[in-house]
Amino acid sequence: MRIVIGEDSALFREGLVLLLRDAGHEVVAAVGDALALVGAVESEAPDLAIVDIRMPPGNEDDGARAAARIRRDHPAVAVVLLSQHVETRHTLDLMASGGFGYLLKDRVLDVDDFLDALRRVAGGGSALDPEVVAALVARRGTDPLSPLSAREREVLGLMAEGRTNAGIARRLWLTDRTVETHVRNILGKLGIAGSDDDHRRVLAVLAHLRATT
Numbered sequence: 001m002r003i004v005i006g007e008d009s010a011l012f013r014e015g016l017v018l019l020l021r022d023a024g025h026e027v028v029a030a031v032g033d034a035l036a037l038v039g040a041v042e043s044e045a046p047d048l049a050i051v052d053i054r055m056p057p058g059n060e061d062d063g064a065r066a067a068a069r070i071r072r073d074h075p076a077v078a079v080v081l082l083s084q085h086v087e088t089r090h091t092l093d094l095m096a097s098g099g100f101g102y103l104l105k106d107r108v109l110d111v112d113d114f115l116d117a118l119r120r121v122a123g124g125g126s127a128l129d130p131e132v133v134a135a136l137v138a139r140r141g142t143d144p145l146s147p148l149s150a151r152e153r154e155v156l157g158l159m160a161e162g163r164t165n166a167g168i169a170r171r172l173w174l175t176d177r178t179v180e181t182h183v184r185n186i187l188g189k190l191g192i193a194g195s196d197d198d199h200r201r202v203l204a205v206l207a208h209l210r211a212t213t
Helices: 009-021 034-044 062-071 091-095 103-110 110-121 130-138 150-160 163-171 176-189 198-212
Strands: 002-006 026-031 048-052 077-085 099-104 126-128
Touching: 002 009, 002 034, 002 103, 002 126, 002 163, 009 026, 026 034, 034 048, 034 062, 062 077, 062 091, 062 176, 077 103, 077 110, 099 103, 099 110, 099 130, 103 110, 110 126, 126 130, 130 150, 150 176, 150 198, 163 176
Parallel strands: 002 026, 002 048, 048 077, 077 099, 099 126
Antiparallel strands: none
């Protein structure tokens, strides 16, 4: 996989470069500001861009806005946003097109999960940090997820991370059939026409969140 990194912390940026190269990926550019990131994507045409939300020159949401420009001008480039804290302002719009992930930087420490999330996103899927999902749900005055049981909420959170039924089953120590039942019940209770396709399930969840935000 050919990857461009946009991260203003030199230490964290170089750590990502080493991690990704050790995993067999090609880091074609690693830059420290949003303008350089957009330029690197334009010149290198990577498979994936890893983008810090807060970057120079403004040190606010420059990275997220650069990510939106990348998705607009280079829709084939998958994007993973990284952030120290949960910031949901740009998440729904970026997520709607697929090939998008939003992870907290702490997740990088779980190397296997982090690399798995990158693979899912680069393949056209989605990956949302569980804390991001929780923040999206918490934004609403009423809780549209109230019909769901505690276990169904767990399954929904893993669906929103981009997990397959098999992946959810392994994480929760359930059978595949049990997970299939939970997914069917979740989509039915939320009034969402479902699909077994992992990415389309994530979009269904986010469409519901968008409609009730």
